Amino acid sequence: xxxxxxxQDVFENYLICEFTSIDNGKPVTFPLLFFYDNNSAKFTxxxxxxxxxxxxxxKKNPKVSLLxxxxxxxxxxxxxxxxxxVAKIEDSDLDHGWERYLPMWRKKEPYIDGFLAAREQxxxxxxxxVVEVEPKKILAWKNGDTSKAxxxxxx
Amino acid sequence: MEERRYFQxxxxxxxxxxxxxxxxxxxxxxxxxxxxxxxxxxxxFSVATDFLLSENGEILLKKPNTPQAMxxxxxxxxxNHITGIPTGGYTDRRYMLVWGKVSEDKGFLKLHPExxxxxxxxxxxxxxxxxxxxxxxxxxxESLQPSIDA
Numbered sequence: 001x002x003x004x005x006x007x008q009d010v011f012e013n014y015l016i017c018e019f020t021s022i023d024n025g026k027p028v029t030f031p032l033l034f035f036y037d038n039n040s041a042k043f044t045x046x047x048x049x050x051x052x053x054x055x056x057x058x059k060k061n062p063k064v065s066l067l068x069x070x071x072x073x074x075x076x077x078x079x080x081x082x083x084x085x086v087a088k089i090e091d092s093d094l095d096h097g098w099e100r101y102l103p104m105w106r107k108k109e110p111y112i113d114g115f116l117a118a119r120e121q122x123x124x125x126x127x128x129x130v131v132e133v134e135p136k137k138i139l140a141w142k143n144g145d146t147s148k149a150x151x152x153x154x155x
Numbered sequence: 156m157e158e159r160r161y162f163q164x165x166x167x168x169x170x171x172x173x174x175x176x177x178x179x180x181x182x183x184x185x186x187x188x189x190x191x192x193x194x195x196x197x198x199x200f201s202v203a204t205d206f207l208l209s210e211n212g213e214i215l216l217k218k219p220n221t222p223q224a225m226x227x228x229x230x231x232x233x234x235n236h237i238t239g240i241p242t243g244g245y246t247d248r249r250y251m252l253v254w255g256k257v258s259e260d261k262g263f264l265k266l267h268p269e270x271x272x273x274x275x276x277x278x279x280x281x282x283x284x285x286x287x288x289x290x291x292x293x294x295x296x297e298s299l300q301p302s303i304d305a
Contacts, residue, residue, distance in 0.1 A: 015245060018233055020191050020199035027191040027199045029233040031250055050288035052295040061197075067189055069203035073239020084198040091299065109244040124292045125285050137198070139222075146202050146219040 001041040002154040007140050010081050011036040011043075013074040015108055017066040019045055021057035021087075028057060034066060035104040041155070043083065043133040046098045048125045055129050058087045064133060069144070080141040082150070083133070090130040098128040174212035176268040177253060181275070183208055185234035185251065188216060190264075192228040200225075207263075214253075215263035225264075230257060232266060249275035 003011070019032040035044045043066055047055055058064060068081040090097055105112055119126050138153035187205050194200040202219040209215055216232070231254045238247035251273040257264040274284065 015239070016237065018189050018191075018201060018235065020201055020231075022193060022197075022199060025193060026229060026254065027193060027201075027231045029189060029191050029199075029201065029231050029252060031233070031235045031237070031248075048285075048288075049292040049295040050285055052291060055295070056298075063198045065191070065199035065201050067191075067201035067203065069187075069189060070235065070237070072237050073243075073245050080203050082201055084194075084196075084200070107243075110242060111244055122282070122285060124289065127292070127296075141202075144203065146204055146221075147217070149220050150222070 001135070001138075003138070003140075004153075006077070006079055006142060007081055007138075007153055008038075009076045010068045010071075010079050010140075012038070013076045014068050014071060015073050016070060017043075017045075017068050018070075019054070020065045020067075021054040022061045022063060023053075023057045028054060029067075030054065031070075033105070033108060035101050041135065043085070043135070044101060045131045045133070046101060046128045047131065049094065049127045049129065050124050052129060055089060055091070055131070058089055058131065062087045062089075066133065078144040080144045080146055081153075082139045083135050084137045085133040085135040088132045088134070090132065094127040094129065098130050101130070176271050177212075177214065177251070179208055179212050181249075181273075182214070182234060182251060184249075185236055187234075189233040189235070190216060190219065190225065190230055190257075191233070192223075192225045192230040194223040213260075214266040214268070215260065216257065216266060218262065218264055225257065226259075227256070229254065230266075247277070249273075249277070 016031045017034045020027050020029040032045045064087045066083045071078045139150035141150050189203050191201040200223045204219045205217045207215050233252050235250040237245040239245050253268045254270040255268040
């Protein structure tokens, strides 16, 4: 991806994105923790089976978007970036498939290990589906000024 | 994070006012909204924008500059809050997701709410949210059963 550094900063430092799936033509948006792989330029979110309606939506329609608009807690300036992409669902190993993202998760939420220690208490929360998103189009509003036209970012 | 409270208007010819669906006190604690609709290519299109509440409880969204038209479309507007923790992570999670349509109004986009879904961890702690979501987890596991049996 040939994104300018301020867009890369957003992908590498923002804690959450606003993730949208489509439910029978209706956009459904929730704040989600995300992970960005700079090498593959793909985004990953994970979802507990407890909150898996969005996964059901994506199995019917894999078109999704991730908006990065909230710099809270990230230490970087506010910019707004929209990523539209196609979601691929991986739910063959609910107990361990998501664990490869733990190092990135721990970096964003250092206290996650305390929560993970109570894994038996929250057993179904830790049954997690992995969603990998391949970007198809990226638009970005520098300094978060969405009254101006967005800049298209080359993939 | 998923819904704590969900409400849908009865529909028909009587449109709901914003005040009938959305608690203005809770809404006023959010700083901005995220408008999302489905674009001409079938992808969700989201953009962040400021908003204000009129004295009548109308939700007025500042018009963003987007290449995709949202007028006439069914949109969702997410109002989201987290508080970052200096040592990493966040707390004080709450959001409100309102669906409806928008119309032009004095230079703003006026939101006409039809449905709402919201969660505030100070009202419904996360462990209780998880407990309430067990039926959805069970449903998902059951949907995987044929492939497990195969």
